[in-house]
Amino acid sequence: MGGVSERDDWAQQALAALQRAGRRRGSARGAVVEQLASLRCALGAREIDEGLRAAGQRVGLASVYRALAELEGLGLVRRVDVGDGTARYEPRRAEDEHHHHHLVCDHCGRVTPFTDAGLESAIARLSDRIDFSVDEHEVLLHGACASCA
Amino acid sequence: MGGVSERDDWAQQALAALQRAGRRRGSARGAVVEQLASLRCALGAREIDEGLRAAGQRVGLASVYRALAELEGLGLVRRVDVGDGTARYEPRRAEDEHHHHHLVCDHCGRVTPFTDAGLESAIARLSDRIDFSVDEHEVLLHGACASCA
DNA sequence: TTAACTGCAAAGAATTTGCATCGTG
DNA sequence: CACGATGCAAATTCTTTGCAGTTAA
Numbered sequence: 018m019g020g021v022s023e024r025d026d027w028a029q030q031a032l033a034a035l036q037r038a039g040r041r042r043g044s045a046r047g048a049v050v051e052q053l054a055s056l057r058c059a060l061g062a063r064e065i066d067e068g069l070r071a072a073g074q075r076v077g078l079a080s081v082y083r084a085l086a087e088l089e090g091l092g093l094v095r096r097v098d099v100g101d102g103t104a105r106y107e108p109r110r111a112e113d114e115h116h117h118h119h120l121v122c123d124h125c126g127r128v129t130p131f132t133d134a135g136l137e138s139a140i141a142r143l144s145d146r147i148d149f150s151v152d153e154h155e156v157l158l159h160g161a162c163a164s165c166a
Numbered sequence: 167m168g169g170v171s172e173r174d175d176w177a178q179q180a181l182a183a184l185q186r187a188g189r190r191r192g193s194a195r196g197a198v199v200e201q202l203a204s205l206r207c208a209l210g211a212r213e214i215d216e217g218l219r220a221a222g223q224r225v226g227l228a229s230v231y232r233a234l235a236e237l238e239g240l241g242l243v244r245r246v247d248v249g250d251g252t253a254r255y256e257p258r259r260a261e262d263e264h265h266h267h268h269l270v271c272d273h274c275g276r277v278t279p280f281t282d283a284g285l286e287s288a289i290a291r292l293s294d295r296i297d298f299s300v301d302e303h304e305v306l307l308h309g310a311c312a313s314c315a
Numbered sequence: 316t317t318a319a320c321t322g323c324a325a326a327g328a329a330t331t332t333g334c335a336t337c338g339t340g
Numbered sequence: 341c342a343c344g345a346t347g348c349a350a351a352t353t354c355t356t357t358g359c360a361g362t363t364a365a
Contacts, residue, residue: 041339043345062330077347082330098247102355103329120298131296139288144307147280149269151309158293159302166299190364192320211355226322231355251330252354321362331352338345 027108028054031093038091045080046087053088058130059097059105059119097155099128113137118155122162129162176257177203180242187240194229195236202237207279208246208254208268246304248277262286267304271311278311 031050032042040046048069053060060068062081069076085106088094094106099121105128110116116137117130136156144151180199181191189195197218202209209217211230218225234255237243243255248270254277259265265286266279285305293300 039344041344043338045346075347079331079348080346083345086331096249098249100245100247100253102253104249104251120296120300122298129298133288133292135288136285136292139282139284140305140307143282143285147269148312149271149278149307149309150311150315151269151307153308155306155308156289157304157306158289158298158300159304160298160300162299163297188319190319192362192364194321224322228323228356229321232320235356317365319362319364321360323360324358326355326357328355329353331350333350334348336346339343340341 025054027110030111031088031091031108034091034093035087040087043080044074045076046084048074048076049081049084050088053094053106053108056107057115058117058128059099059107061103061105063103065106095153095155099157100159101126118157120158120160120162122165123159124161124165127162131158174203176259179260180237180240180257183240183242184236189236192229193223194225195233197223197225198230198233199237202243202255202257205256206264207266207277208248208256210252210254212252214255244302244304248306249308250275268306269311270306270308271314272308273310273314276311280307 028050031054032047035046035050036042049065052065052068052072062078062085065085066076066078066081069081085094089096089106093109095109097105097107097119099105099119117132118136120129120131121127122129140154140156144154177199180203181196184195184199185191198214201214201217201221211227211234214234215225215227215230218230234243238245238255242258244258246254246256246268248254248268266281267285269278269280270276271278289303289305293303
């Protein structure tokens, strides 16, 4: 719990894991990790690409997809699908740090994160009870956000 | 309570709603409603199309998509996205009848329904607490199913 | 008869893959 | 130097749309 922000923390962890997996450090992959690390909530491949482009980092969209696939395979990011036909990704931080779920406004499309302890414990109890090895969970609440209601 | 199976019940309700919405009763749409009504869990457009084809009902895939879009718009089906890049749909029955969520095996891809009262009440409490009008929710548990673990 | 419904084929959008080239270890 | 990484373009896959023929009300 020091001066290192969780952002750099995750980025470092991700880069280390990639290296451990025998991967080299290319510029595109590094940029994607960097971009993901600065996120608070899930983003799609196109959004990540645009973000990098805006930051002056010209990256091929294919490389963004490849980086995401790699990171997902190593368990460093998780894919969240809110039902609009595109995949979103967000860093999977250690422990319960920043663990959250998503509110999806079906009117404006905005996706907002939220957390709820009651929900987490209900899921934990449930996970223990069933004959299925749970290693990831996601709760989506669809409806109308405050501004759209 | 009654001799009418929930299957016919939902199908009738769906057809009635379509008619009320000023839609005619074409064969393709009727077949899709029929097929959805016999489901216990979510299916993708292609699967529905194949099911109909297997039953001798030759239907254009485009019509299946059109029927699903129409039903979703009327709130008769809900779309479930388990993260494999394809959309799945299942009938949205009245009240809590058959209300369930999904276990997704990341190894074999199998999707299995489950129910949990604790989860439902946690979500109900949460929904009351937040500044967001929730009208639909979905819980996805990813991991390894009994046969894959 | 009229407007909705349907199927096929073309169009679109998101994601993946082939390949020649570039850069890291 | 050798092999992984990258970008572009072509290829796939899923879904939507344009049209002309078909059919329910």
